[in-house]
Amino acid sequence: GSVLAGLAQNMGQLIAFRAIQGIGGGGLIAMTQVIVGDVVAPRERGRYMGYIGSVFAIASVIGPLLGGYFVDNLTWRWIFYINIPVGIAALFVTNSALNLPFRRDDHPIDYMGSALLVGAVTCMVLVTTWGGSEYAWGSPTIVGLGLGAVILTVLFVMQERRAPEPILPLRLFRDPVFTVSTTASFLVGLTMFGSIVFLPVFLQVVVGVSATNSGLLLLPLMAGIVAAATTSGRLITKLGRYKIFPVAGTAIMTVGMFLLSRMDTATTRLAASIYMVVLGVGIGLVLQVLVLSVQNSVPHRDLGIATSAASLFRSLGGAFGTAMFGAILRTRLDHFLPRLVPGAGDAVDVGTLQGSPQTIRALPGPVRDGVVEAFARSIHSVFLWSVPLAALAFVIVLFMKEKPLRDEAHVSARHVGEDAGAPFESVEGQGA
DSSP: OHHHHHHOOSHHHHHHHHHHHHHHHHHHHHHHHHHHHHHSOHHHHHHHHHHHHHHHHHHHHHHHHHHHHHHHHSOTTHHHHTHHHHHHHHHHHHHHHOOOOOOOOOOOOOHHHHHHHHHHHHHHHHHHHHBTTTBOTTSHHHHHHHHHHHHHHHHHHHHHHHOSSOSSOGGGGGSHHHHHHHHHHHHHHHHHHHHHHHHHHHIIIIIOOOHHHHHHTTHHHHHHHHHHHHHHHHHHHHHSOOTHHHHHHHHHHHHHHHHHHTOOTTOOHHHHHHHHHHHHHHHHHHTTHHHHHHHHHSOGGGHHHHHHHHHHHHHHHHHHHHHHHHHHHHHHHHHHHHHHSTTOGGGGOHHHHHHOHHHHHTSOHHHHHHHHHHHHHHHHHHHHHHHHHHHHHHHHHTTOOOOOOOSOOSSOTTTTTSOTTSOOOOOTTTOO
């Protein structure tokens, strides 16, 4: 997927090859957490989930950093080529070190459920992306996409009710811990990715830093996430309690988003860094604990699908957040630009300016100042809309039922390292 994306010659090819990347990446994100859920007891799992959360956070911030460097110094194609040596290294490590027992069983795959889910989500994302920008909200295209999303969602629910092995078993939603955790994961993903996507825009356009430096200025966010994720993971292992961390995390995350919403053209880099640390601490306290709560609540037979569902809802939140906040940004720019830069005509085309900070810096002084102010006010609106969503996540996790963390792993230590081809018995309920 990465090789093909780097070689893409047009937008259609790039989209198709990114889909291939998504197939691989989506499986990897879920499987790392499933493996930890299999071999580590929930009581000890918090520490490892903290490590995974830290790595995820570091990668989420280093990605824009490397991307900015490649754009400034090389070519955008290296955004994809860099995955090749990383992927080869990961393949070598997993093949040499990951030696787990397994039993091969035949299972029917819910292809129809997968297709309906992808179709419904695609329609929803297109509504939030195109609505009010490419097409009017009441246009046949947006209305049609909205109806398509509703119809496909209904068909998906019907399919999951009758599928022998549904991709998302509806019985999981009868577990209040699963329902609360996945809903909160959606909102956290929405808030997290919204901030990560639009913070560099603010830093490049309003503060005036380069693409590379805007990535470096995200390091406070990463530091907050890493510190909070590792610390909370160790405390969960020590205390055997976990609910307090997502409660505190979503509260701190709400404060962090509010602080970001106060940024304007006069905001210093130090102030922005402090705000990012606060947001990072909030995200770090909640990100992986929600996965842990799901794994601890469901039976072993649902461990994989429940873990994947938690990752799915977080990813969906990120997709909807990026699309929704992008629509808000564009709408507010359409509002502010004519008022702050009157009579500028084509010089303030929203699409061109939003995609090219270099173009903004090349504008004449008065026009540039008006455009920067318009972006500052518009991004303020994006962060301000994030505040009630983060607050909603806080309210939701208050209803989380905390179940005692189990002391047994599903795969005992004596199995790890045995011949991977040998069959094994499940050790669920036997102790480990």
